[in-house]
Amino acid sequence: MSTAELVNHRPGRSYLLSAVAILASIVVFVVPFVFIVLTAVKDRQQAALLDFSWPHQFQFVENFVAVIEARDYMLVIAFINSTVLTVVSVTGMVVLAAMVGFVLQRRRSRWNPFINFIVLSGLIIPPAVVPTIWVLQGLQLFRTMTGLILIEIAFGLSFCILLFRAFVATIPRELDEAAVIDGAGPLRLFFRVIFPLLRSVIVTVVVVQSVNVFNDFVNPLYFLPGDQNATVQLTLFNFQSQFTTQYNLLFMNILLITIPPLVMFLFFNRQIVAGMTSGAVKG
Amino acid sequence: MSATSVRPRAQAEASPAAPPAKGKVYSPYSNWFYLPSAVIYGVLFVVPTFASLYFSLTRWSLFESKFIGLENFRLFFQEPQLVKGFTNTLIFAVITSGSKVVLGLLLAVLLTSQIIGRGYLRSVVFFPVLVSTIGVGLTFTVLMNPERGLINGALEVIGINGPGWLTDPKWALLSVALVDVWKGVGLATLIYIAGIVSIPREYMEAARVDGAGSWETFRRIVLPLSRPATVTVIILSLIGGLRSFDLIWAMTRGGPGFTSDVIASVIYKQYQAGFYGLSTAGNVVLFVVVTAVVLPLFWYLNRKEVDM
Numbered sequence: 001m002s003t004a005e006l007v008n009h010r011p012g013r014s015y016l017l018s019a020v021a022i023l024a025s026i027v028v029f030v031v032p033f034v035f036i037v038l039t040a041v042k043d044r045q046q047a048a049l050l051d052f053s054w055p056h057q058f059q060f061v062e063n064f065v066a067v068i069e070a071r072d073y074m075l076v077i078a079f080i081n082s083t084v085l086t087v088v089s090v091t092g093m094v095v096l097a098a099m100v101g102f103v104l105q106r107r108r109s110r111w112n113p114f115i116n117f118i119v120l121s122g123l124i125i126p127p128a129v130v131p132t133i134w135v136l137q138g139l140q141l142f143r144t145m146t147g148l149i150l151i152e153i154a155f156g157l158s159f160c161i162l163l164f165r166a167f168v169a170t171i172p173r174e175l176d177e178a179a180v181i182d183g184a185g186p187l188r189l190f191f192r193v194i195f196p197l198l199r200s201v202i203v204t205v206v207v208v209q210s211v212n213v214f215n216d217f218v219n220p221l222y223f224l225p226g227d228q229n230a231t232v233q234l235t236l237f238n239f240q241s242q243f244t245t246q247y248n249l250l251f252m253n254i255l256l257i258t259i260p261p262l263v264m265f266l267f268f269n270r271q272i273v274a275g276m277t278s279g280a281v282k283g
Numbered sequence: 284m285s286a287t288s289v290r291p292r293a294q295a296e297a298s299p300a301a302p303p304a305k306g307k308v309y310s311p312y313s314n315w316f317y318l319p320s321a322v323i324y325g326v327l328f329v330v331p332t333f334a335s336l337y338f339s340l341t342r343w344s345l346f347e348s349k350f351i352g353l354e355n356f357r358l359f360f361q362e363p364q365l366v367k368g369f370t371n372t373l374i375f376a377v378i379t380s381g382s383k384v385v386l387g388l389l390l391a392v393l394l395t396s397q398i399i400g401r402g403y404l405r406s407v408v409f410f411p412v413l414v415s416t417i418g419v420g421l422t423f424t425v426l427m428n429p430e431r432g433l434i435n436g437a438l439e440v441i442g443i444n445g446p447g448w449l450t451d452p453k454w455a456l457l458s459v460a461l462v463d464v465w466k467g468v469g470l471a472t473l474i475y476i477a478g479i480v481s482i483p484r485e486y487m488e489a490a491r492v493d494g495a496g497s498w499e500t501f502r503r504i505v506l507p508l509s510r511p512a513t514v515t516v517i518i519l520s521l522i523g524g525l526r527s528f529d530l531i532w533a534m535t536r537g538g539p540g541f542t543s544d545v546i547a548s549v550i551y552k553q554y555q556a557g558f559y560g561l562s563t564a565g566n567v568v569l570f571v572v573v574t575a576v577v578l579p580l581f582w583y584l585n586r587k588e589v590d591m
Contacts, residue, residue, distance in 0.1 A: 018399035028465070029407045035433065036422055050431040096323070099316040107312035115317075122328060124577050126526045128335030128566040129550060130559045134345055135331050154327035157320055176311060186313035215415045217529040222554075236417045237533070247425065254418040261413040269406060 036258070039251040047248035063252040070239065074227060075253065078235045082214055084145065085231060089152035090210045093160050094202055096153065101164025102194055106176065122158030129222050136223060148224045152213050160205050167201040168194070207268045211261050232257050332570070339564040348560070355564035364541035365565075368549040372572065375460050375531075375545055376524030382464045383520045384513060387471025391509075392501060394472065395479050405476070409469035416466065420533025423462045424449060449535050452542040459534050459543060463527065471516045478512030479505055514584040518577060525573045546572065 031052070039047050040063060042055040068075055104115055132151070133142055141147030171194065179193045217233040224231070230238065239253055339355055341348035359365045394405050411419065426433045427448035435445035448458040482504065490500050528547035531537065537544035537552070544552075546569045553562035 014397050014399065017393075017396075021393060021398060021404060022400050025404055025407050029411065031433075032419075032422055032426060035426065036418075039425075050425050050428055050433075051436070052433045096320045100320045103312045103314065103316040107310060107314075118324075118329075122324065124522055124573055125332060126547070126566065126569050126573060127328060128331045128563060128570070130343070130345070130554060130563045130566070131331035131334040131338055132327060134334065134338075135327065137345065139326075150323055151327055154323050157324055161320075180311045184311070186311050186316070189311050190316070211413045215413075215417075217415075217417050217532075221551075233415055233417050233529075236415070236421065250421065254415070254421060257415050257418055261415070262410075265406075265410055265413050269409075 033258075036251050036255055039247055040255040041252075042248045044246055044248055047251070048245065050247065059248065063248050064256075067239075067249050067252045067256065070249070071227070074230060074238075075232070075235050075256070077228065078230045078232045081145070081229060082231045082233075085149060085152065085220075086210045086213045089149045089156070089213055090206055092149070092153045093156045093209055094205055097157050097160030097205070098164045098195060098198055098202070099190065100157070101161045102168050102190055104161065105165045105168040106173070119158050119161050122155070123162070127155060133223065143224060143226060143229065145224070145229070148220060151219055151223050152216065155219070156209050156212065160209065163201055163205055164198065167198060171197055203268060207264055211264060214260060335563050335566050335570070338560060339567040341560050343560040343563065344557075345559060351560070355561050356568070358561060359564055359568060364544060365549055367541055368537075368544040368546050369568065369572075371456055371543060372525055372545040372547075372569070373576075375456060375463075375527060376521050376576070378457070378460045379463045379467065379524040379527075380517055380520040382460075383468050383471040384516050386464065386468045387475050387516055388506075388509070388513070390468065390472040391475030391479055392505065395476055405472075408472055411466045412469040412473075414466070416529040417533045419462065419466050420530045423458075423465075424534050427458055450539060452539050455535050455539060455543040459531050462534065463524070463530055466530070467520060467523065471520065474515050474519075475509060475512045478509040482508045514581075517584065518581060521577055521580070522573060525576065526569070 035052055038052070038055060039050075041058050041060045043057055043059050046053070046056055100119075104112065104119075136142040136147045136151075139147070141150065175193060175197075176189060179189045184193065215233060216231075217237070220229075220231040220234055221237075227238070236250075236253055236257060239250060338348060340350060340352060342351050342354075343349075360369075390408060394401055394408070398404065427435075429435060429445070429447035429450055432448075434448070438445040446454045449455050486504050486508070487500060490504055495503065526547055527545065528551065531543060531545055531548055532551070535543045537548045546565055550562050550565040550569065553559075553565060
């Protein structure tokens with residue numbers, strides 16, 4: 001019997017409660033997504049009604065092609081841009097943040113409170129937009145993918161460091177000591193011994209941050225303007241004005257953009273929950 | 284110094300104070316590990332943050348800046364639309380954060396109980412967290428359409444005349460907050476579930492032996508022991524709420540008029556208009572607001588936790 005089962009031990013009530021919960025979840029959480037899918041496959045006239053109804057005719061392929069072809073295949077370019085941005089910046093974040101989190105948790109020095117403060121302020125302080133653009137311009141990185149990748153890494157580091165630091169605390173120090181006695185240097189100790197043990201929290205960080213970066217709207221809006229550089233979130237935004245009379249295409253776009261997170265979720269749901277839960281349980 | 288052996292259930296978050304290291308002992312924990320992060324973070328985050336303090340006092344065109352003292356801030360707190368953005372930010376953050384705490388805890392208790400379809404429910408509650416904010420915003424803009432939208436259509440069936448969610452100045456900000464809660468409550472729930480599941484089962488067993496019912500168990504054990512989760516949820520959602528921009532921009536663009544403007548959308552509008560100094564002043568205001576709200580709360584909540 002798990003802890004959770006002990007919390008609510010009322011077998012008699014759970015059928016009614018379950019039915020209510022499932023019904024409520026369908027109304028509140030499922031219907032909006034069904035609405036997206038239904039509107040995405042409607043024809044133009046019916047989609048303009050904005051109602052929740054079964055499509056008269058399914059235009060999945062037509063709508064799909066129309067969205068893809070819009071504005072010289074902007075959506076395709078955007079998907080490529082977003083993929084590059086997400087993969088590179090999340091990889092960078094994970095490696096760099098794991099290194100910091102590890103040393104920060106293990107090494108006791110009088111600088112620790114200061115470093116913790118800096119890390120925490122990265123989570124709290126909203127980035128100053130125009131001065132960042134100013135710095136990027138000075139580095140010749142404004143309006144470049146490299147610049148945006150570095151920006152995403154910089155803004156995402158704090159969150160990752162905190163997760164890694166908390167998780168490293170659960171790894172027994174004796175392991176480090178054993179590795180050091182066996183002759184491992186700092187790099188070897190970290191990459192060969194510690195890093196593999198961080199697997200579950202790495203999965204959490206990767207999933208959470210790649211969804212964040214993929215869904216990020218503000219940073220591309222500010223730091224990578226221009227149609228050729230658009231990321232998927234910006235296409236949605238750019239299409240909004242163009243598609244006001246073509247809701248079917250707007251929702252097809254939303255649907256396409258929702259698929260990558262959905263795949264992530266279906267594939268990694270268990271690891272996210274397990275990762276976060278195991279961190280909390282082991283303490 | 285490395286003699287600190289296993290601390291049971293190390294509350295690393297709660298006790299950041301570390302004993303100062305004495306002497307130069309060989310450490311396998313190299314300070315070089317900080318370097319790459321420090322460079323990226325320093326150049327792209329710390330430098331702009333400090334630069335913003337200066338540039339907020341200037342009239343600025345990115346190439347040249349003219350010092351004008353506190354003029355930008357005076358403007359910020361005199362123009363009614365900018366002041367509105369300021370108060371809206373606070374309202375939005377408090378509403379969304381409070382709702383996420385309450386709903387998140389309730390859902391977590393529900394989803395850790397012996398309920399049918401628990402996996403399905405957890406998934407369905409959590410999924411919106413992963414969906415594009417802009418996509419959610421546009422979808423709900425359509426659902427909240429006053430005449431043709433699904434929400435008002437459904438309300439009409441049960442005899443309620445729904446308001447113009449996004450077109451009525453009284454409702455616009457609340458509607459956006461509602462959608463923000465819809466999208467964000469899954470994360471709060473997940474954090475609470477992790478907290479509840481980590482409560483040692485002995486406590487529950489002891490409570491049961493002592494004759495505690497479900498409510499008593501919840502009140503005396505689950506609630507106090509999920510306090511770290513509460514702290515996390517409050518802090519995270521407050522920070523998110525105060526900085527929130529994309530949902531508001533996707534749904535109302537600060538409208539109607541400027542009734543649902545928040546500081547972050549003001550920053551963008553001023554940036555678009557080319558008032559870089561004013562935009563940066565907005566950033567500094569937001570920075571001060573977030574710090575002034577979150578830091579005291581953080582210290583307060585963490586101190587209480589240590590006391591326990």
